[in-house]
Amino acid sequence: MEILNKTSKEEANLWKVVNWNIYQNHVTVSSIDSATKSEEIDVRVIYMDEIETRKKVYGICGECNEPGTGEKWCQPCNAKRFRENFKNWTSGNKDIDELIQHSQLNAVHYKTCLEWIPFEKFQNVTYITRGGFGKIYSAEWSGGYIGYWDIENQKWYRFTNKKVALKSLDNSSDISTDFLNEIKSYLQIYIRNIVFCYGITRDPNTKDYIMVLYYCENGNLRNFYLNNSNDNTKLYRLLRIVNGLLNIHNAGKVHKDFHSGNILEGGSFYVSDLGMCQPANNKEKSDKKKGVYGVLPYMAPEVLRGYQYTKAADIYSFGIIMNEYLSEEIPFNDIPHDHILAVKICEGLRPKIFEDIPKFLVDLIMKCWDAKAENRPSAKELYQILKKWKETHDYYSQMWEYDNKIGEKKLKNKLNENKSESIKTHPQAIYTSRLLNFKNLPEPVNSSDLSSFQVNSDQYQQI
8 A cells, every 4th residue: 555645734633532431442353253252342342344433433544544443553554664664673583573573564553563672771670579480570661662653753653751561481581482472462452451562672681581561550459459548449440350351352362360460550450461361262171180370269160170271260260359359358368279278169168258248249259250160250241240330329339338348447457466467378378370280179069158149040130
């Protein structure tokens, strides 16, 4: 497609500001089937072949006069610019170069575009923590990431002076499939409530390749609720977590390692650590001899028994997360995370539900962690239910009252000199992902002592 030489303000100012409450801010280029597409939330999703909708929502490129593919973005015009710049950079690794180049040629918005970022572009690199598979650092990036092509000035407009997270995987100097697959997952999933990946860099000392990610200043979900005295927006925040999970499922994938350590807060909640994401229709059987990776308290009983990870297993994990966030109690923190706990989970043991949690939320938690995967709601159902509750005065007022009770409880605990004793974690309670391999686990059932919280299918349809 020929790029026209139009650089006047009148010609260039043809983009539209996207109302992201109504539409997503870039098109979806998807090969998923119609059954999977039916899981999408609402009219926010726009596809590449919807020409008139693209024109209405994104406007027109001031250079080629074609509808945009995202907010202030023209995929054909920008692909040409990126291609012309390929000769000016290299990561030193053929697979990474091809991955970045492919993302740039096919980017429909800046959030689906990777860059090779030389390590010297970062300042004040600081170690934060270690996860199950690598290390996390923070850094300052004065140059910042690409936002859009500035037609008037004929250069990339960048969001400058950004703090970023640097994630290195163990032994990534010898680039692995896992490293590449995690980055591909960021590109394949609509980015709302998913941590944004800006690109890749390499530590010149360790030679490890590193993902450059959006920095969430308030840390993970657990850090967030432990360090905030009052939080009156829990329904809204749960909705944001479900939205991130729904975007993963809408892309035809499952997260496979969904726990509170992989939910980050940086102005909103974001789902992170997509390294284990895989297609939901992956028919490969689990290698029971090898085991499964995860954090035991959040893992569905069928997964502990070696069965394939499904979307329903992610929903089970969300049920555990939901109860943890509402009660602000770490699941199973006072006992070892061992074979005995795995047996008890299959026998129906679940974390304690705080007595003041509103009944409508208790019912939904119990539905999510039902022993039978087919009884659990889908991510779409969860989104629709939470959205309805957030917008309904009676539910919202009940939640507001509960949030205030939690705030009062936290204030009392803060004044209690012995609080540190009450929240001690058992030395064998492990909350980072690891390889688990349990033998002879029983068939999953729901425990009878939790029956008072169960709802039947008719009641659930009325939620």
